[in-house]
Amino acid sequence: xxxxxxxxxxxxxxxxxLGRMLAMAAAQLGYHTHIYCPxxxxxxxxxxxxxxxxxxxxxxxxxxxxxxxxxxxxxxxNIPVETVELLNQxxxxxxxxxxxQVSQDRLHEKNFLNKIGVETAPYAAVMTExxxxxxxxxITYPAVLKxxxxxxxxxxxxxxxxxEELSAAWAMLNSSDIIIxxxxxxxxxxxxxxxxxxxxxxxxxxxxxxxxxNHILDLSIAPARIAPHLRAQAVGIACHIVAELEYVGVLxxxxxxxxxxxxxxxxxxxxxxxxxxHWSIEACPTSQFEQHIRAICGLPLGDTSLYGxxxxxxxxxxxxxxxALYLKDPDANFHHYGKTHARPGxxxxxxxxxxxxxxxxxxxx
Ligand SMILES: Nc1ncnc2c1ncn2[C@@H]1O[C@H](COP(=O)(O)OP(=O)(O)O)[C@@H](O)[C@H]1O
Ligand SMILES: [Mg+2]
Numbered sequence: 001x002x003x004x005x006x007x008x009x010x011x012x013x014x015x016x017x018l019g020r021m022l023a024m025a026a027a028q029l030g031y032h033t034h035i036y037c038p039x040x041x042x043x044x045x046x047x048x049x050x051x052x053x054x055x056x057x058x059x060x061x062x063x064x065x066x067x068x069x070x071x072x073x074x075x076x077x078n079i080p081v082e083t084v085e086l087l088n089q090x091x092x093x094x095x096x097x098x099x100x101q102v103s104q105d106r107l108h109e110k111n112f113l114n115k116i117g118v119e120t121a122p123y124a125a126v127m128t129e130x131x132x133x134x135x136x137x138x139i140t141y142p143a144v145l146k147x148x149x150x151x152x153x154x155x156x157x158x159x160x161x162x163x164e165e166l167s168a169a170w171a172m173l174n175s176s177d178i179i180i181x182x183x184x185x186x187x188x189x190x191x192x193x194x195x196x197x198x199x200x201x202x203x204x205x206x207x208x209x210x211x212x213x214n215h216i217l218d219l220s221i222a223p224a225r226i227a228p229h230l231r232a233q234a235v236g237i238a239c240h241i242v243a244e245l246e247y248v249g250v251l252x253x254x255x256x257x258x259x260x261x262x263x264x265x266x267x268x269x270x271x272x273x274x275x276x277x278h279w280s281i282e283a284c285p286t287s288q289f290e291q292h293i294r295a296i297c298g299l300p301l302g303d304t305s306l307y308g309x310x311x312x313x314x315x316x317x318x319x320x321x322x323x324a325l326y327l328k329d330p331d332a333n334f335h336h337y338g339k340t341h342a343r344p345g346x347x348x349x350x351x352x353x354x355x356x357x358x359x360x361x362x363x364x365x
Contacts, residue, residue: 001198002092003298004070006030010293011069011091013056015042017337017347018075018273023048025289031297036065043337056083066090073249073296077103077271078150094248094296095271102245103271106148106179116244118237119262121181129170135180136166142183147175153345154215159183184265186256190224192238193277195291195301196247203301204235205288208276216345220276220312222283226257234264241269250292252276275314279352282333283310309355320348
């Protein structure tokens with residue numbers, strides 16, 4: 001186990017808003033950060049002590065980076081596994097390369113989850129349209145076709161409702177690495193942010209209810225409006241996953257919740273802090289970002305209880321232009337990610353509101 005003293009340097013692969021908020025949490029705990037990111041003008045570079053602007057495959061730059069940091073972590077999962085393996089030869093790296101390998105590929109992810117007894121949608125990996133036709137005889141329609149790797153915000157997926165729709169969906173995805181999932185008619189989507197320390201200590205945040213618009217997270221509400229015993233069950237599944245992975249850091253588990261059996265199916269896991277946990281910055285004594293930093297630095301995990309009901313609204317594209325409105329609202333905790341161009345669909349910031357009472361709202365499963 002490594003325990004880092006204040007003043008140590010945390011290396012973060014990736015310079016998006018997650019890296020930015022991780023760097024801010026690290027600073028609060030007395031650490032320095034060094035962002036490694038190929039992109040120009042990334043949100044994290046505004047708040048970090050040091051920056052390496054290099055590619056994830058530049059071995060010389062990676063080794064130079066490894067030699068000047070005390071621990072390495074990452075803020076998105078599409079970093080080559082070899083990059084994390086190389087860094088780990090020189091410096092402790094959390095979460096591990098094996099975890100990255102599992103979560104980067106939807107097939108490996110589902111195989112792992114089912115192996116440890118966690119329910120998912122029924123699924124099959126296919127390489128050709130002919131194989132898809134055969135697999136769909138078992139999975140049945142409607143189904144969701146997804147590329148196994150690199151999908152996000154609904155990109156790289158297509159719903160097929162009937163055999164007639166298959167060819168167009170297959171052509172659109174234009175890939176031979178496809179997973180077909182049965183369509184789950186869920187009542188709600190929730191996520192649990194789970195943290196595991198190097199010593200095996202596990203702490204989860206309350207499940208959040210997630211509402212998407214145009215395949216992008218729009219609103220997260222914590223706690224999710226499901227019965228307390230169901231919340232505890234979802235937390236139990238998330239704890240099981242991080243324990244089985246021997247995970248270190250914060251991991252997000254996305255669930256489909258149904259009123260009929262099985263109530264919970266895991267949709268996907270993300271080996272990092274997650275958009276659906278941003279409310280924890282104001283709504284909990286320890287934010288998901290601080291918790292991740294605590295875990296990778298060998299500090300005890302912090303308290304994750306909620307001060308009240310929290311709602312986090314994403315500010316997408318031009319939403320960010322309403323900044324004056326949010327600044328006037330005494331309940332709005334406003335976050336701007338420092339991005340200059342408000343392209344449609346781009347996450348520009350978020351607003352969190354805390355309502356003092358828990359569980360008074362109507363919708364409930
Ligand atoms: N098998 C499924 N059944 C029903 N809805 C699904 C299924 N898979 C994905 N979806 C819907 O699409 C969204 C995005 O899919 P997801 O697998 O989470 O990919 P992404 O990496 O884009 O987040 C989910 O949050 C859910 O609303
Ligand atoms: Mg998702």
